[in-house]
Amino acid sequence: MRNIKMTIEYDGTRYQGWQRLGNTDKTIQGKIENIIKQLTGETIEIIGSGRTDAGTHARNQVANFKTEYTGSLAEMLSFFHKYLPQDIVVKHLEEVPDRFHARYNAKGKTYSYYLWNDPIPSAFKRHYSYHYPETLNLDAMQQAAELLCGTHDFAGFSALKKSKKSTVRTIEAITITREGHELHFTFKGNGFLHKMVRILVGTLVEIGSGQMKIKQIETIFEQKIRSEAGETMPAQGLFLDYVEYE
Amino acid sequence: MRNIKMTIEYDGTRYQGWQRLGNTDKTIQGKIENIIKQLTGETIEIIGSGRTDAGTHARNQVANFKTEYTGSLAEMLSFFHKYLPQDIVVKHLEEVPDRFHARYNAKGKTYSYYLWNDPIPSAFKRHYSYHYPETLNLDAMQQAAELLCGTHDFAGFSALKKSKKSTVRTIEAITITREGHELHFTFKGNGFLHKMVRILVGTLVEIGSGQMKIKQIETIFEQKIRSEAGETMPAQGLFLDYVEYE
Numbered sequence: 001m002r003n004i005k006m007t008i009e010y011d012g013t014r015y016q017g018w019q020r021l022g023n024t025d026k027t028i029q030g031k032i033e034n035i036i037k038q039l040t041g042e043t044i045e046i047i048g049s050g051r052t053d054a055g056t057h058a059r060n061q062v063a064n065f066k067t068e069y070t071g072s073l074a075e076m077l078s079f080f081h082k083y084l085p086q087d088i089v090v091k092h093l094e095e096v097p098d099r100f101h102a103r104y105n106a107k108g109k110t111y112s113y114y115l116w117n118d119p120i121p122s123a124f125k126r127h128y129s130y131h132y133p134e135t136l137n138l139d140a141m142q143q144a145a146e147l148l149c150g151t152h153d154f155a156g157f158s159a160l161k162k163s164k165k166s167t168v169r170t171i172e173a174i175t176i177t178r179e180g181h182e183l184h185f186t187f188k189g190n191g192f193l194h195k196m197v198r199i200l201v202g203t204l205v206e207i208g209s210g211q212m213k214i215k216q217i218e219t220i221f222e223q224k225i226r227s228e229a230g231e232t233m234p235a236q237g238l239f240l241d242y243v244e245y246e
Numbered sequence: 247m248r249n250i251k252m253t254i255e256y257d258g259t260r261y262q263g264w265q266r267l268g269n270t271d272k273t274i275q276g277k278i279e280n281i282i283k284q285l286t287g288e289t290i291e292i293i294g295s296g297r298t299d300a301g302t303h304a305r306n307q308v309a310n311f312k313t314e315y316t317g318s319l320a321e322m323l324s325f326f327h328k329y330l331p332q333d334i335v336v337k338h339l340e341e342v343p344d345r346f347h348a349r350y351n352a353k354g355k356t357y358s359y360y361l362w363n364d365p366i367p368s369a370f371k372r373h374y375s376y377h378y379p380e381t382l383n384l385d386a387m388q389q390a391a392e393l394l395c396g397t398h399d400f401a402g403f404s405a406l407k408k409s410k411k412s413t414v415r416t417i418e419a420i421t422i423t424r425e426g427h428e429l430h431f432t433f434k435g436n437g438f439l440h441k442m443v444r445i446l447v448g449t450l451v452e453i454g455s456g457q458m459k460i461k462q463i464e465t466i467f468e469q470k471i472r473s474e475a476g477e478t479m480p481a482q483g484l485f486l487d488y489v490e491y492e
Contacts, residue, residue, distance in 0.1 A: 011369045057370070086372040123257045124303070124374070126332045 001066045004073070005096045006046070008032070008061045011087040013127045013236065018052045018061070028052075031088055032063070032080075039079050040069040049106045049243040053195070055235035057128065059112075060091070062243040064102040100245075108172070108244035110188045113201045114237045118181035129182060130237040136183065136208030138176060144207045145174040147217040148200060156220040157200055157229050158193035167193055167224075176204070186241070195232050202230030247312045250319070251342045252292070254278070254307045257333040259373045259482065264298045264307070274298075277334055278309070278326075285325050286315040295352045295489040299441070301481035303374065306337070308489040310348045346491075354418070354490040356434045359447045360483045364427035375428060376483040382429065382454030384422060390453045391420040393463040394446060402466040403446055403475050404439035413439055413470075422450070432487070441478050448476030 010028050020030040033046055046065040052058055069076065073093040080090040114129035116122050121131045148171055155167040171189040178184075185204070187197050203220070206212035212230065220228045256274050266276040279292055292311040298304055315322065319339040326336040360375035362368050367377045394417055401413040417435040424430075431450070433443050449466070452458035458476065466474045 009369045011372075081367065086367065087369050089367055089369045091366050120337050121327065121332065121335055123255045123333050123335045126257075128370070 001068060001098070003064055003066050003096050003098050003100055004076075005062065005064045005094045005100060005102065006032075006090055007092040008058060008063060009089045009091055010058050010061065011127070012052060012055050012057045014087060015054065017054045017056065018048050018050075018058075028058075028061075028088055029063075031084060032090070035080060035083050036065065036067070038083060039071075039076065040067055042067055042069070047102045049102045049109070050240075052240055053235045053238075055127075056238045056240070057236075058240040060242050061240055062102050062106070062245075064096065064100055066098075102243075105245050106191070106243050107246055108188065108190050109192060110186060110241040110244075111192065111197045112239040112241050113185040113187075113197060113233065114239075115183040115185075115201075115205070116181060117178075117183045122181070125182070127236050128239075130234045132183075132205065134209060136205065137210065138178065138183075138208065140210075140214060141176055141204045141208040144204055144214045144217055145176060147214065149174055152221050153224060154193055154196055155224040156226055157196050157203065158226070159195035159199070159232065160193055169193065169196075174200075198233045198235070198238060199226075199229050199231075201233045201237070204230070205233070206230040247314060247344070249310055249312050249342050249344050249346055250322075251308065251310045251340045251346060251348065252278075252336055253338040253340075254304060254309060255335045255337055256304050256307065257373070258298060258301050258303045260333060261300065263300045263302065264294050264296075264304075274304075274307075274334055275309075277330060278336070281326060281329050282311065282313070284329060285317075285322065286313055288313055288315070293348045295348045295355070296486075298486055299481045299484075301373075302484045302486070303482075304486040306488050307486055308348050308352070308491075310342065310346055312344075348489075351491050352437070352489050353492055354434065354436050355438060355486065356432060356488040356490075357438065357443045358485040358487050359431040359433075359443060359479065360485075361429040361431075361447075361451070362427060363424075363429045368427070371428070373482050374485075376480050378429075378451065380455060382451065383456065384424065384429075384454065386456075386460060387422055387450045387454040390450055390460045390463055391422060393460065395420055398467050399470060400439055400442055401470040402472055403442050403449070404472070405441035405445070405478065406439055415439065415442075420446075444479040444481065444484060445472075445475050445477075447479045447483070450476070451479070452476040 016026040018028045020027050044065050046063045048063045115132045116125050116129040119133045151170040153168050173188045175186045262272040264274045266273050292309045294309045361378045362371050362375040365379045397416040399414050419434045421432045
């Protein structure tokens, strides 16, 4: 059996997210598995580095799958380009050792979130950002972002129900930059809980708008209560940029 | 009667172009006229600076219309934001002298064209560029672009049937820059014939790929035969950027 690592870009607008559901036609994983079945005849499961929600995008999602297919990776890649819909692009294929597992071996991830921060909405960014028309205090957001960095229990910044799994994560870096009318957030860390990036952005936006004080960050870390943090920002502003492996 | 000048951004992907046809729901002009009718009760015709083809986009299309509406421009603008589809955004409204005519008074236009110039297609640029995977000689294209600038009879670079109207136009500047995997062309001139920008890009691409020699530009100017020029590039790479007025 060969173990193939794939790097995938997708526009999540039309999909119910990464993870295959009953109707495989509406998920990224399902679409890719169907094409692999067409090529190889095998019913295989591809393992993603993690899920992305409905409407969320990826620039370099990573997945792996095991196959008996004997053709070249170039042939496989051109089959993907030919038969996948244009909003899912397999960018790279690589043969990796049998032990490689796209989820278990992921050591870190980087996400981007975009706000269209202008009174006038954008026709072109409507699926790739969240329209936030009011002015935001970038300094206050950057101070709050510094408090979020480091190793903390992010339970209060997660949509997870109580579970026995650890909710401690390390955020290595957060950047917030203005690019024209867009505010571009990046989050780099060793892992993120369900909806954590969108809740972090929602919290930073409430701080930037003056609705929340910076010191509230500490309260959320201490109390671990979801309702103390900001709103979950809409999925369409979120991009999975990179997944790191050793 | 007030004369209102509008600046409009639109993603042309879902539309049959600017100009209203029988089915007004599938054109930009038709969509905007319907909203004006909802607001004012008037059946009016808006005058665009020019048409854009199906699939072509605009960052700052300009149009004007005459109305008896007495409300403020701010109210009108927020009505547009509320009721137009998200892929058509009225960015600015301005009251102008009665004699202002968006088409007759246009003194110049700037267009952009984007090629996604990488073997791997882009999920995000699929509606906003043309995927051209092969390498292009940028120097040769820039030399040819210089020959295209100035005042010439562009009949050979147009989809127009023979007509008595002048096909002489002046191109002030052409730029070709590489931005990551994208080649970005801009064309600034006093006016462009039907499909002229897309044919100019098609011609430059044939020169960049080595299929056509630079001196062919002179032949097309002399012979004015459409088939001597390059192919018409697909509409989705084209953006109307600016329309200039005195």
